[in-house]
Amino acid sequence: MAGEDYEHHYSDVLIDEELKGYISEGRTDWEEPVYEPDFSTAIVVDNLPKVSREKYDRLMVFVRKIYDQVGKIAEDGLQMPLDEATGMTLGFAFINFLTRDSAEKAIAATNNWNLDKAHALKVNSYVDLVKTTTHPETYTPEPARPLTTVPGLYDWLKDAQYRDQFVVRHGRDTEVYWAEPGGTPELLYGGEREKAMGQGRYWCDQYVTWSKTGAYLLTYHRQGVALWGGPKFEKVARLAHHGVALAQFSNTDRYLVTYSYPEDGPGHVVVWDVERSISIQEQVALRSWPVEPFGKGNHFKWSHDDKYIAVGKSKYLRNPQAAQAGLDESGGGAAGHVKQGSTGTGVGEGGPEDGEGQISVFEAPSMELLDRKSIRAEGLRGFDWCPKDNLIAYWAPERQQQPARVVLVELPSKKEVRRKPLFYVEDCELTWQNEGEYLCAQVTHKKRQSKKKVSLELFRVKEAGIALEMVEIDATPVRDFAWEPAGHRFAIIHGDDANSYRFSVSFYSMIHPTTGQKEVTLLYRLEGEKARPVNKLLWSPNGSIIVLAKLAEASSLEFYDVDSHSTLAKRDDLSRIDYLKWDPSGRYLTDAIQQPMGNSYYKYSYDNGFRMWTFQGTLIAHVEKNQFYMFQWRPRPPSLLTAEQQRKVKKDLRKYERRFDKEDREKEMNKKKEEWRRKGSRRAEFRAFYATRLAEFQARKAELVALQKGYDDEELENYEIRVVTRRMVPLGDPELAG
């Protein structure tokens, strides 16, 4: 290695007496060239096949071929030692790259990679290996550190009024509010602690996001992310990840995946153990990948119980980010506005030539590849976990002789439990019902005759054998599809009347409404005269009510009761809406008009803010903020009730209603009185001030009269007086009507 050559320090040579005159005293800002006089550019590849001298060259070429793709190997940088006694290779090789970067990339990309069935490569950095071998054989335990737990992570759920929280980002402020039934939200925490530290500090200058169950608030910073929790929003963890652009929590908030796309270097995807990081007060990264093979999308998905993380890999895999930006929650990430990058393939877990598509399932927290083998999914285009079971659904289009297909795979057995071949498929979209009872594959078929056909393949996942039904939609395209949360129904927007921009909305049920048979049934359709300007469906989390929204430059919202086929409220002529979401309890709908951060010349810098509507469509709050960046409801952890129990509660709702109504009214009245007292005292104070000033004026009024040559405004004789009499007539008074 080149280490020794640079042992005597470079500056020792440079700064001798002659040169001193040329260098200003105390100058420290020169840069020395970066040498890496250690072994950080070297890696050790272990678990290679042990081969004889004859096959030596072939293996050398093969290994070189693999690692040439990662980075440039130094001259004589590949060495594979031989056992002099047997003449066989020892099963490992040293590789020295030109840069440390390539070495790191090589480790990340090829560690645990299956060369063949018998040989899974073990790749380590040389430095680590030396560290391990020089490690003392005897174990001296570290002094035990107390584990930290954060008290009250879920305290907000115990609110006496069962209120929900939300966070807003505007200007330099990050504020968490309680939503109030009366409208005006109540500020809970707005970074006062950070502001009190002075020096113009504030809580967060980038985007923020809630964790999946609402336990933490995550703030993005240039150096990484910070997690805040508990009733006072104290910092519970800091995870360093330079240039982090997107962070996604696992379903139970145990883990976190962060993505970085720095401009000045390679990006990474890092999986963190959040719970451990908090409890031992140290950052625990479980695994990292170079971001490159995955592009700028989220192809890392957690199972519902966080036992597994699935990583989809295929050059056909679409970046969900593009579709999500804007309306989806994850669009709130810092990457929400990052430009799309190329989704390259590359060296990955499955080998260099795996553009074919696969889903790698890793076990958490060990991050070992399940059975050391990925699930082959040729041409993988889209995949997702069932929200309640360890079941993955994916689809792939036609390839060569193979038809397109939707496949359901059970984990951890990796057993294919259902496979549905499809023909003439142009596109397909998989949507799970939130309870995992149903899966819809919305299939757009290639154009035959004149129209594109759309069919909905509906899987009854909970049933033995997974029954499948198909619904064909004639009036296409389908513009939106939405399952009723914890329900049996779904709604679609479809039809193509581009001229009037009015579309049909259809409601279906997976269960026949009268017979109770498991049979997909069209309930009714809003079409023809009843077609409406709508492009987005948003079911209330409680079901029954759906918002038919048109999100455009001129937006509209319609609150529709699906049970009674009636419109509860309709609001037209709203300006551009770019965020629309129900609160977790289904009491309020909020829409927000946001502007991207860091773009002060954004076209829409006026009108920004958010509105809050009741589920009946009454506007109860409208908050306008100048630089309004984001709104996000704090999610609640998933209900412990089953879908069936939830349906029962809904039936008995009337019982609970009265109690809440009364509480709300009392609270409202108390607030009103409180406000009157406050305003009344301001009024009294203002009036007292004014009276003082007016007395001062009256005392000197003669001066003004003198200036006006004796004319006094208040002398009545200076006025011509007209008396106008008006009589108020009550409407519909029979005596006056005649």
Add this chain to the structure above:
Amino acid sequence: MVMKGHERNITRVLFNRDGDLLFSAASDKTPTVWDTETGERLGTYNGHSGSITDMSVSWNSNRLVTASGDCQVKLWKVQTGEELLTYTHSGPVRGAQWAEGGERFATVCDPFVSHNAKIQVFYAPEDADPESLSPTPEVLIEIRNREEKPTKVYWTQFNEDLLVAYENGWVRKYDPKTGEERTGEGSSAKLHEEKINAITWDKQKICFITASNDYRSCLVDAKTLKVLRVYQTDRPVNGAVISPIKDHVLLGGGQEAQSVTTTRGQAGKFETRFFHSIYEEEFGRVKGHFGPITAVDISPDGLAFVSGSFDGYVRLHFFDDDYLFMRDEVPEEY
């Protein structure tokens, strides 16, 4: 009532003290007077060659002074439209206001080439022979600091001080007899972050209200220059007035003219906004204009208000009974 008489954006609207006359000025060089009751155009004051930036009618409605971008201030006889005298300034004139009693008026003009910005007081009593009036100022204040640009000038109670508003959000008081800047408490204050567009008074000149580009209006105690109340909007405020009969203030504004075309008409928020003057809460808006509102005034009896807009229209609104009989939201016993 819509009054269409101007070809360019309105810059100033103004009731006389009796409220029977309504004056409007625009960028089109001809100030106009209207009959408030009928909306009839009574006459115009022709003579300026630049846009009108400010005007003031004397207490008894006999004299009008107009300030213009053509570097001139003109003195008019209100009833006949006769031009009595022209006061040539060294730069575009931004403000002109009568003192109480109408013997003097004050003006401000911009710096221009080598000339500094100036604040001047002219003596022009109504009963003097117009021939004998002098176009030279009685008092002249030069603002040597080129960074400080005065935008408007006003007279405080009993003509005690000149109150000058600046582009950087400051207001300063000057002695109208000597021209000296007042010092000590209550003689200057930074009220806004950006340009102050206009100031209007309540009847006794106890308080004034500002309108500024920083999206705010302030209600200020004239004596101490303390900000009593702040009215926050989401657009630059061009004009604000205090209701003489209710605890209300009216704000007119809108986004900058150059960015109007980037949003839809109704999204521009070309509305007069009503705030409760004590609780600082907005409670209503009046629509109508197609461009930002550039000027507002309320009649001295508080029964009507007028707004002028970038769209060139002057709109006169008479309050309905719902408004006039509206009670304060907080019951009196609180």
